Amino acid sequence: MISQKSSPEPLAAHLRQIAGRVGIAQLLLLLLAGGLTWLLVDYARMLLLRRKMPPGPFPYPIIGNTFQLPDKKPWIYFEQLAKEYNSGIITFWIGRNPTVWLNDAQTASDLLDKRAATFSSRPHMVVFGDLAFGQASLVTMYYGDRFRVHRKLTHMGVGMQQVRGYQNLQSDENKVVLYDLLTDSENYVTHFERYAASVVSIIGYGRRISKVTDPIITEVIYLMQRAAEHNVPGKSFPMLLETFPILAKFPKWMAPWMKNFRKPRAKNFFYALAEEAATNPDGNDCYSKKLFEQGPKYNLSDVELSTLSGSLFGAGSDTSSSTLVTFVLACCAFPETLTKAWEELDRVVGPHRSPNFEDEANLVYVKALVKEVLRWRSVAIIGGQPHAPIQDEIYKGWLIPKNTWVQGNVWAIHRNEREFPDPDRFDPERYLKDGANSRPFPNERGYMTFGWGRRVCVGQALAEQGTFISIARLLWAFNIQKALDGNGNEIPVDIFDYTDGLNIRPNPFKCRITPRNDEIRRTIEREGKQAQEDLAIYNGETKYRITTYRETE
Template sequence: METPYYTLLGALVLYSVYRLLRIGHRPKDFPPGPPTLPILGNIHLKWAQEYGPVYSLMLGTKTMVVLSSDTAVKDLLDKKSANYSARPDLYTGQTLLSGGKRMVMMILFYNMDEYVRLNRTGGAALADFYPILRYLPSWLSPMKHEALQHYNREIKLYTDLYRNAKASVLGKNSKSRPCVCKEVVDLQAEQGYSDEYCSHILGQLWEAGSETTSTQLYGFVQAQLLYPEVQTKGQAELDAVIGSERMPTLDDMPRLPYVRACVKETLRWLPVAILGAFPHATSEEDVYMGYRIPKGALVILNTWTIHRDPARYVKPTEFYPERYLGDDTTSTQSAACIDVSRRDHFGFGAGRRICPGINVADRSMLLGIARIFWAFDVKPKMGADGKTKLPVQDDFLPGFVAVPKPFDVVMTPRSEGKAEIVRKEWEREKAGLSKDGQL
């Protein structure tokens, strides 16, 4: 009686070992990729360009497909957007850090720093790639414990801010200006959403709007130091079209082709999301270029590689705005081009997941760059040895966005007259803010 029992037990053990060793193994019909190791898959490796426009990484129990060509992005994320617009199951980044709600990367700096730190720990990635680790109690998983603590702090902050705003909107004789917060309050009354849920809706706008644009402008300032001829040409255009009596506005943009070219080039040269921000995921299995892409695969838009492709861009590593002179399309119009080779850049993503704030970002960048040219001289700082200190190109801080490492810069008003105009403009705008500095 014992022989069949031990035979069955032995077979189960052997099968379990076999299945364990198959974790991280790449099936033959998947897109190509670097060699894998049992269990670890490709966690131990970085992505490599040598595997072509579509390649795969085996990350524990998960498959990641990397799209490194404009054609692949167009074919999959745009043309097959219905199948390539899901989000992967991110245990730490979504389940723990947002209580099951969609997690956004707060621009409230303490929250952002904590979010980045927790997601960069090995435990965060391992829980995504090996789901069995999610069942560890928090006392055995310091990452899980910290993530839950972070969520408790964050949801209180978000909810308190939302409730204060809602009280202002609903207050007697409220003089609140039309804004998205008022629309969310109305939506809550109609749909019965909780305050916590509504606070996360608005939190997404905080994250998406300010840190990304400020980082792009930070990159543009760096470009002026590394490529000083850009400042010379930009200032000449502003002086000729605007003069010195007023600041440029959005109405001036049709007459500022070099400024528009600088906006496009900044978004190409230093994309904030060099790997397309959050990954997409497939809803169903698909076949592309003869390769099988499984259901639930993570899909990454390799923005950096596409933006540095010499087949798409002359002088791809240089900040060269002239490549866009004559291109009057907005980022939205360019992203919709049928011929993907004519698309200016991929900084806002693709498909149904393309950044919804794309038009706001365009306008913010146009104003920011035009006014920097108009008002300031941007120069490198001199070191104690009398030599200029220039930043290192393509040297970034670790994190979710490509932020250049800190560098020294000297920004001075181009004239006292322009400095006074900037001061008056700020005082005028400040008059429209509340006592706590809010709109």
Template structure:
């Protein structure tokens, strides 16, 4: 088949190393892939690196044709040595190949968070958001505060562990999430390219990655076990608040192997915990930066909120249909700087032909979410942050403009199972921050506003996130203080 059908276009391959030296190594890699696709005038390109076949899909059409319509063969995951094998994350379902354990873990999450019951976690989302509102004015480093808050808030949704008690697990959780971010960075560890290195002993010069992997694996195991055991004990005592883990434990079939089912629940819970934390943080950071850079958007949002809410009222989920501009801001934040811009790579499990091109079994498939969400046809002037693009002349959501969530949360059988809960969390948080505060730039020593830079991490990463920044949250009314029960100034 390879003789009859060529590979998709791409840079010329060198003997043995293939395109190793053409692979984007730094900067925003999704932009480099988009540029490569422009250069070869194709929405599908092929590269190879040390024998690995890599296919980049740069349009909604190609992604839909392959990852959605041919999902059965495009939905596995490539193996990763450092993160998956040595640190142990391949046992969790985000990095697992398509097997029965992946299916069982995924089912646990989709049953606990079904899109058909969006209200299930509303009260937790609301109280988590109010905690954040209280914390923001004290924040010196917005991204750090968001990360601490999310680690706590998602602990409640995943395990039902709340308030100060969640602090017991925060250190492990944050260290674990940071270790994932480091290990998932392309090129961070040679062992991902030269897998044979995984066999060298820890004491061997240059093998410090093995020690790191061992320590990070320990953290993973601690994060899997500790909160899980608390939830299990609470459920037995009848004191558990509903959470992903408690709901799954209630569904255990006692006529089957209980230990096996518990293992699946533990892995599903910790994977959901990992999947939901830093992604939400990066989008909220992106939202705050967007408000600093586009004050006119913030003013419009304040006007809409004033029309709908009474003085001192905080938004609730029931306000969503009347707060179209807030929904439009959330959509634009999701579109403008997608936080997982190449999704999580998929693996093709059979040889396949597409548009006359040969795509070999074992190819790593990278959907370029950023390109899809910055495509001029769907989103004219995509480089502008413009929430109004989602509204019609009557200020209602325009159904003809594609909701960016259709791409930002991935595709086919691997699409994010936390999508609905994540969008709801973003919506209530964005609405509440804007209802409560005006977000303003930090002041310099002379009391003058410092022009916000709005910088995003530009090192090699598959996870797009803002760099640390400072800003001020100015309370909009004293009535809010009464609603939240604290002094915000």
């Protein structure tokens, strides 16, 4: 038999396959070597930078210290780290980027107040920056000319000069709260939410919120609370995107973690509310009208009009009501503090009228109690959004690189034994000059509840004004006590049982809210009815609902 020779074509194809496999293998090896080289160089960068920065736990490549974050309340963990390293300032790596946490009052004041010209910007943020309103919102905006425009416009609504003009409506809305609590004290939280939301709604949109069933209460405050729950450092979605920003670049069809993110439309719910108020010829003067009037002058986009009006509402409603819920918890947990407040209120005010703003100078103990509420369990527990320096800064020999995420840990600041001995005890006397626990503090107020420097909450004056009159009136009107069980025994309250979000408030608890005497009850009824009549000019309803005014892709 004659054997057949192999065809040259199959042999050539076979050789090409071998060469291709060798080429692919070499390519894979090259990519692997390149990746390892990049990893080593990047990790060397992290370790060299770590040597120059404030102390903190040792970071790992790529993931940094993210995996060490607790599932809940990371501010407690950072307080513990500050004690462990015996330093008011620590470094914690979120992925490949360092974050700096300020855990005592002096450090926060030195950097965020005294160096405000440097530390007033924002770092790059993925979740509440890139995936939200980005540079169209004052909350996340980098420091610069546009920031100053937005700040100026916000002061036009709630600046120091405007706030005193809101005293009457704050006073009337608060009188309505007292009146509502006479017949429905069990739902005190909802009444606080209605009050706080109504005040900012009148300011922002010229329309009050007269019912606890108003959609602003049932929908918008819920939305604000949900956003706050997600806006804390974490090792789960969505905040895991800050550790691995590349995950935010994936298309939604292949990234289930992105399914809840939608690029906000310019004309969203808050724009609709603002436009409705601004174009209503029969409506009251309000912040939204001023914004639309100033829009052309400052070339405001639709999304900027939305964020300016919406941020005012978001910052002033949930936070103010949460402060009042904390006040009620403090009354239940530390009833001994109420006796001095009642004595002062009875002496200065009496039962035939409620306290007013003119009484403030004479209500020394009540003012101290208000300050202690703001200190004891501050709502913005990590000081709001992070700061970032616009240039490299050196503090006590440590480097804080440009654009670093810098966060003030208000929880740790307000629980530092140096300024606040026995910090978990609610003690108004620490704010009296002759108080046994009175200590020096870096600022005049004695707390850092509203932030620092040029990023301090623009609604601070409005919030402090409203908190004073609310607490003074509640103290004057009611005895606030622990609830009773079926056997008539007091039900204990837990002063640490708080929510986990950026803005904290006590988890639901029951209490007893009863008028202090019949004369005060009659005064509450008389003033409450009159306040409802005076506020009637702001009555009205919006046609928009957040559940139906959906933002689409």
